[in-house]
Amino acid sequence: MATKILTEHIHVPGIETFDVYRKQGGYTAVEKAVKTMTPETIVEEVKKAGVRGRGGAGFPMGMKWSFLAKPEGVPRYLVCNADESEPGTFKDHYLMKNNPHLLIEGMIVSSFALGANTSFIYVRGELMYVINILEQAIAEAKAKGFLGKNILGSGYDLELVVQPGGGAYICGEETALLESLEGKRGNPRNKPPFPAVKGLYQSPTVVNNVESIATTPWIINNGGDAYAAVGIGRSTGTKLISASGHINKPGVYEIELGLPVEDFLYADEWCGGIRPGHKFKALVAGGSSVPILPANLALTLANGDKRLMSYESLSEGGFQTGTMLGSGGFIVFDETACIVRNTWNFSRFYHHESCGQCSPCREGTGWMEKVLHRIEYGHGHQQDIDLLVDVARKIEGNTICPLGDAAAWPVASAIRHFRDEFQWHIDHPTEATQPGAVYRGEMALV
Amino acid sequence: MMTETPNKVLFTPERLAKSQEMIARYPEGKQKSALLPLLHLLQEQEGWTSPEGMEYVGQLLGIEPIEVFEVATFYTMYHIKPVGKHVIEYCRTGPCCLMGGEEVYAHLKQRLGIDTGQTTVDGQFTLKEVECLAACGMGPVFQVREKYYMNLTNERVDEIIDELSK
Numbered sequence: 001m002a003t004k005i006l007t008e009h010i011h012v013p014g015i016e017t018f019d020v021y022r023k024q025g026g027y028t029a030v031e032k033a034v035k036t037m038t039p040e041t042i043v044e045e046v047k048k049a050g051v052r053g054r055g056g057a058g059f060p061m062g063m064k065w066s067f068l069a070k071p072e073g074v075p076r077y078l079v080c081n082a083d084e085s086e087p088g089t090f091k092d093h094y095l096m097k098n099n100p101h102l103l104i105e106g107m108i109v110s111s112f113a114l115g116a117n118t119s120f121i122y123v124r125g126e127l128m129y130v131i132n133i134l135e136q137a138i139a140e141a142k143a144k145g146f147l148g149k150n151i152l153g154s155g156y157d158l159e160l161v162v163q164p165g166g167g168a169y170i171c172g173e174e175t176a177l178l179e180s181l182e183g184k185r186g187n188p189r190n191k192p193p194f195p196a197v198k199g200l201y202q203s204p205t206v207v208n209n210v211e212s213i214a215t216t217p218w219i220i221n222n223g224g225d226a227y228a229a230v231g232i233g234r235s236t237g238t239k240l241i242s243a244s245g246h247i248n249k250p251g252v253y254e255i256e257l258g259l260p261v262e263d264f265l266y267a268d269e270w271c272g273g274i275r276p277g278h279k280f281k282a283l284v285a286g287g288s289s290v291p292i293l294p295a296n297l298a299l300t301l302a303n304g305d306k307r308l309m310s311y312e313s314l315s316e317g318g319f320q321t322g323t324m325l326g327s328g329g330f331i332v333f334d335e336t337a338c339i340v341r342n343t344w345n346f347s348r349f350y351h352h353e354s355c356g357q358c359s360p361c362r363e364g365t366g367w368m369e370k371v372l373h374r375i376e377y378g379h380g381h382q383q384d385i386d387l388l389v390d391v392a393r394k395i396e397g398n399t400i401c402p403l404g405d406a407a408a409w410p411v412a413s414a415i416r417h418f419r420d421e422f423q424w425h426i427d428h429p430t431e432a433t434q435p436g437a438v439y440r441g442e443m444a445l446v
Numbered sequence: 447m448m449t450e451t452p453n454k455v456l457f458t459p460e461r462l463a464k465s466q467e468m469i470a471r472y473p474e475g476k477q478k479s480a481l482l483p484l485l486h487l488l489q490e491q492e493g494w495t496s497p498e499g500m501e502y503v504g505q506l507l508g509i510e511p512i513e514v515f516e517v518a519t520f521y522t523m524y525h526i527k528p529v530g531k532h533v534i535e536y537c538r539t540g541p542c543c544l545m546g547g548e549e550v551y552a553h554l555k556q557r558l559g560i561d562t563g564q565t566t567v568d569g570q571f572t573l574k575e576v577e578c579l580a581a582c583g584m585g586p587v588f589q590v591r592e593k594y595y596m597n598l599t600n601e602r603v604d605e606i607i608d609e610l611s612k
Contacts (some may be wrong), residue, residue, distance in 0.1 A: 084580045087541060089582070126589060128592040129594075160472045163474075165521070166521025166524060169578075182479055183478035184517060242583060244541040279529060330543070331541050341543075345539065349578070
C-alpha cells in the first residue's frame with residue numbers, strides 16, 4: 001500500500017470539522033512542536049525530509065526556511081501561496097476544500113518554526129467558498145486553543161489571516177503575491193532583495209505552497225528521515241498529481257515520487273488509461289508551463305528506461321527530450337487533440353495573464369498568440385514557425401519573473417516535437433480549418 | 447494618511463462591521479492590505495465595483511480613489527461595469543477545452559442569445575470568459591458567484607440556466 005502523507009484521512013466523513021480531524025490524530029504535531037521542540041529542531045527535520053516546493057519550482061523548503069533573516073525587533077511572516085492557477089493544476093483546491101485543518105495545522109507548526117506571529121493564506125479569489133471553509137476551520141482551531149494567544153499554554157501567539165486574491169495568475173509568483181497582499185497590483189518585484197530578507201511589508205518573509213506546508217505535520221510526527229525514506233533519490237516524499245484530459249479517471253492522486261509515468265497513466269489505481277478507443281498522443285506533465293512531450297518520450301527515457309514521476313526523471317534529457325514535474329498538473333492528450341490549437345490556447349492564457357511590466361513578455365506573449373492564431377485559423381505564413389521559435393527564445397530569461405519562461409516553453413516544445421503538425425496547418429489551411437480537423441500524419445501514438 | 451469619514455455610508459451595517467474587522471486584521475499602518483477583500487465585499491453587495499463604491503472603499507482605507515481604481519482594473523474578478531443578475535464566468539483554458547469546453551460554450555451562447563462580455567436584454571445573465579479555475583479534472587467548468595458548476599454538457603447547461611432563471 002502506497003504511503004499517504006497528505007490524503008490518508010481525506011475521505012473520512014466530517015474530516016473538515018475540528019473534532020473528526022482531531023480524532024484522526026490531527027493537531028498532535030502542534031502539541032509536539034510547541035511543547036517539546038524548538039523552532040531550530042523543526043527546521044532541521046524539514047531539511048532532513050528534503051521536501052521540495054510543491055508549487056512548481058521545486059526549491060528545497062528547509063533551505064528556503066533557513067535563509068529567513070532574523071533581525072532583532074522586526075516581525076517575520078509566513079505566507080501560504082494558495083493562488084493555484086496553473087492550467088492543469090487543482091490539487092490545492094482539492095486539499096483545502098476537503099481537509100482544511102491539515103493546512104491550518106501545517107501553518108501553525110511552520111509559523112512556530114519561523115517565529116511568525118501573523119501568517120497569511122493567500123487564496124485565489126475565485127475560491128471564495130474554500131476561503132469560507134478555511135475561515136470556519138480557523139475559528140474552530142482558535143476556540144480549541146490551537147490558535148490565537150498563548151497556544152496550548154506555550155507562550156506562542158499566532159493569528160492566521162485568509163486573504164482573497166482578485167483574479168490574476170501572476171499572483172502565484174511569490175513577489176507578485178506579496179504586492180497583492182499589500183493591496184497593490186500584482187507586479188513581481190526585482191530580486192534581490194529576496195522575500196527572505198525583504199518580503200511582506202519589507203519584513204523577512206517565507207512564501208510556501210499549500211501542499212508544501214501540508215507536509216509539515218507529518219514530518220513533525222514521524223521525523224524528517226521517515227519522510228525522506230519515501231520517494232526516490234532527491235525526490236523525497238509524495239506528490240499530489242492533478243490528472244486531467246483524455247483519461248478514464250481524472251482527479252487528484254497522491255503518489256510516491258518515483259512511480260513510473262506508465263503506471264500512473266494506465267493503472268486503475270490512478271488515471272485508468274486513455275479513454276476507450278483512443279491512443280495516447282502527448283503529455284503535459286507538470287502544468288501548462290512545462291514542455292509538452294509526445295507519448296513515447298513521456299513514457300520512456302532516451303536509454304529505453306521507464307520515465308518516472310520524479311523531479312529528476314521528468315527532466316532527464318533536458319528540454320530536448322525531457323520536461324519538468326512542475327506543479328504536478330498532468331494533462332493527457334489523445335489523438336483527437338490538435339497541438340496547434342492547444343498551443344494557441346495556452347499562449348492566449350499567458351498573454352492574458354502577463355502583468356505587462358517587462359516588454360519581452362508583454363509584447364512577446366501577444367505576438368506569439370497572434371501568430372499561433374493565424375496558423376490555427378488557416379492564415380499561417382511559411383516563416384511563422386521560425387518566427388515563433390525566435391520570439392519564444394527572446395522572451396525566455398529576459399523578464400523579471402518566470403512568467404516569460406512559462407509562456408515561452410509550451411510554444412518552443414510544441415514546435416520541437418510537433419513541427420510537422422504546425423507545418424501541415426500552414427500548407428493545408430482549407431483542410432486544417434475544417435471542424436474537428438486534426439493532423440493525422442506520422443507520429444508515435446501509444 | 448488620516449482615514450476620512452466617508453460622506454455617505456454605502457455598506458449595510460453588517461458589511462460595515464465586517465469591513466472594519468477586515469481592516470483590523472493587518473498590522474498598524476498596513477491597512478491598504480484590506481483593499482482586495484473590501485472590493486469583494488463591495489461587489490457582493492452592489493453586484494459590481496461602481497465608481498462611487500470604489501471611492502467609498504478608498505475613504506474607508508484612507509487612500510485616493512485612483513489607488514483603488516488601478517488595483518480593481520488589474521484583477522479580473524472585479525466588474526468595473528454594471529453586469530446582469532448572474533455573471534457566468536466560463537473557463538476557456540486548455541484542459542477544459544479538451545473535454546469539449548468550446549462546444550458547450552457555443553451552446554451556452556446560443557441558449558442565452560449573447561456573446562462574450564454581453565448581458566441578456568432582461569438583465570438576468572452576463573457572460574464572461576475566464577482563464578483556468580483550478581478544476582481541470584471536472585471540466586468543462588463555469589462559475590456563478592461562489593458556486594462552481596462542473597462536468598458541463600449542453601443538457602446540464604440548459605438545466606442550470608433554467609434553475610437560475612427561476
